[in-house]
Amino acid sequence: MTSTIALETRNIIKTYQSDSGLINAVDDVSIQVRSGEFVALVGPSGSGKTTMLSILAALLKQTSGQILLDGVELSDMPESERVKIRREKIGFTFQSNNMVPFLSALENVELMLRLNNRLDKVGKLRAQELLARLGLAERMHNLPGQMSGGQQQRVAIARALIHNPSLVLADEPTASLDTERAFQVVETFANLIHEQNRAGIIVTHDLRMCEYVDRVLQMQDGKLVKEYTGKSEILEFINGTRH
Template sequence: MSIKLELENISKVYKDGDSSIKVLDEVSLQVKSGELVALVGPSGSGKSTFLSIAGALLSPSSGRLFIDNIEISKLPPSKLTEFRLSKIGFIFQMSNLLPYLTVKDQLLLISELTGGQTTVANQKADELLERLGLTNRKMNYPENLSGGEKQRVAIARAFMNDPEVIFADEPTASLDAERGRTVVEMLANEVKKRNKAAIMVTHDKRMLDLCNRVIFIENGRLTEK
């Protein structure tokens, strides 16, 4: 399996007047294709900062980040947005669907942003929606979907640009245990089938058996158990 995501001695320090706060302390991690890695830790442990840096939304104070063997810090700002659109998929705690777009149009918008061909995009959107059991909901608007359905749409949307890495931030927080497990099972299956890499931040220990590895973060340091 190839390495899709690599963090090498990443630190993040915030200045607070004359003092400084180290949120991440030289963390290193590799995630290979086909892997779903859970990231767990208490509030204030650095999970959000870690995810923001790994997802190329925030620059580290030191260290290097590689996605698909490309070092992010060497990309000019003008290329970074394009890189995120083409290489990274995000799934958030709340599905963050656009209320004025149908289910299928949520996916087609991603293709438009990345300059995809209409015919190919239509076929891809239909395939993803079928795999996630949403074919009969593709013309519905978000207000007519259940919480579980919204998160499944969010998963489909995250895979629409065929990214190399997926980041999921508490994707089951708004769901009951059964629907939450279904969503994570679908995420794990898509990651494995498509040889992608994924990191999922979660507080729900009932989902950990669905992940290939579990990484703990506390006081800005990573440990694997």
């Protein structure tokens, strides 16, 4: 598979006004993520990783800097264009409340195709195959309320990938899962990112989940402070922070 740069940020700064003055929630962050690469964004609470993810998801505008998704600059886009980018180019899973509660698992996944006006027989079949691949063949017609947190997260992963986005973002997808389920979800996510050649970014507090990523970006006080690449370096980082 080709490995092109799917996402690039250049000197992203996001400034907020607080009682004590201006705060840089994201401070001069430049990253590149290639297609087929799965990256973890880690850091303590308040380090700016969720703000960074929101900016990458075109949900929040940065104060300065550039974001290029598939080479297209997002910074100056009007909101209507950003909505289109979110619909076509980005897949998203959230920490909780992921699903549209009145749609079944299959309908939730198909929704991304509907939104992109691409729901045809092939699309429906792909949605079913993807859910089956995620171990949800028996749960396709269940409503979110009839599924466990782990099952809902897997549906969200299917929904994030079904429309072949360039970038897949996951915000703490394992926060509400037990350890076993959490490992399963992230492993499946990582496999699909690699197989489908998407650029994936996961924001997580749980460093054990970094076992499945290709690169770890560590943030602190809004800055990108360290980068870990390669299996051994990542495992060393995970084990080092555990002790």
